[in-house]
Amino acid sequence: MKSVTLLHRIQLVIAIIIAVCFLIPVVWMLFVSIKTEGSPIKTLVDWFLPPYTFDNYSKVLSKTSMLRWMGNSLFIALVKTVLTVLFTSLAAFAISKIQFHYKQAIFLFFVAGLMIPGEATIIPLYAVVKDMELLDSYLGIILPGIAAPLGVVILKSFFDGVPRELVESAEIDGCGSFKTYSTIVLPLAKPAIASLSIFTFIGSWNNFLWPYLSITSEELYTVPVGIPTLLANYTVDYVTPMTVNAIASIPVIIAFMLFEKQIVKGISFSGIKG
Template identity: 40%
Template sequence: MALSTFTPHSSTAKAAPNVPTYRRRKRISASRVAATVIVAVLSFTWLVPFAWATITAFKSETEAAATPITIVPKSGFTFDAFAKVLQQGNIPQWTWNSLFTSTAVTIITLIISTLAAYALSRIDFKGRKVMMTVIVASLIVPPPVLIIPLFYQMVSFHMIDTYWGIILPQVIAPAMVFVLKKFFDQIPRELEDAALVDGAGRIRIFWQVVLPLSRPILAAVAIFVFIGAWNNFLWPFIVTNDSSMLTLPVGLQTIKSAYGIQYAQNMASALLAALPLIVVFLFFQRQIIKGISTTGLAGT
């Protein structure tokens, strides 16, 4: 009798805690479904213009300007727009200019930003708070405001129509310094203290302890800086006059037709300019996501 009385009581006691857990799981699964739907809608919204540009680039000019608009052209897809763009412009030279300047901007920016961020994070020097305040305040300064003084500097340094004239004004990135500092603040100081006890200097600690632990954020910063430098149109457009010094975004804008707007050629030019960035993102998307997730910006 005691056993029969105890069994249902014990099963009821064990089943009670499972009710909130089930409800919690049901609530979490619903939130995940909602998040997935939102992400899918946003992804579709982003992909529609890209898909439309791709389809238009493979049409003839007649089909691209025809109404009503069709997805599949009656005459079929063609590479004529790409062929005309490649014939009218010096695409290989412009691509090399963009690749060289973007790579140089990325490397120099990483060197300057990591050293500045580490000093602000670990070295207690006079004026550190003031300098950090200035860096944060500089984030609200619109880049076009600096165009005129930067241009006069490049003229005085005789850097117009040179690679250095394109590169140097782009290597100062206060946002990257701020992001790297936030990451360095999360690295345990005990690791550096142990290295100091072993006789390592500040530079050796930075090179052999801090940088290896910072690979995710360094990769993310490098990719963001490279993409920004590659897409930069305004500054290379202002500082270059020689057609052999143009970057790809600037050079593609010089390809104009005497017959008005050529939709297929414009879309083909946009795809040629975006193709390297798409390849970079496809190969390094894990580093981008990992770098963003480990910056610690969510707690700021």
């Protein structure tokens, strides 16, 4: 019993140390973002000492296109999240609960998709989107991202846990496949869907490579694409860069804080470890 308690305390200490290591850069960024430009920094402690000002935020928001870029990122992330959840859940339900030939082989294709790095598909993807005349448009940014093999794998592993008897009962009561999916299986998968939604949203918000390649108009810039252009001529002073990055990070931090429980539940229910 004592060994179990000691092990638990060691794990707790290790977890706290890891959490602090992740939090220090975030806290440093927030403190630097509210310091006055040109503040003398002689020691590490000086980064966290006053004077403080929030004028940096108002200046960045009023004199740059950050709000527009954040609006673009939010719109793209929300639409991509909804479409990704819709299509991956339909695919996962079909593979998990509908009997048809070669469904295991099809599922293996989805699993194989996880082993292909996204960078390897950039050139053919760009060629396809160009031929469809979707470059420099919201559709050109959103549509390639809704094909998410990981989402299919996550939701299929959850749908496999839904009792077959429950699905058969719905079929006996006259429910078709889509009604069974929408009224029986999907409501039971809320934890996994919440987890997938958060991962998709954050991934879309932070995505740089594909928007950078497919966008040429500044009005369509997302936050990751706009920030490098905004800071191309920044000085050695850290205040403005940290303010810009703090503004870009705040929505994602808030989303994670609001949906932390759903993320943990989704990971545990879907059977994903790591």
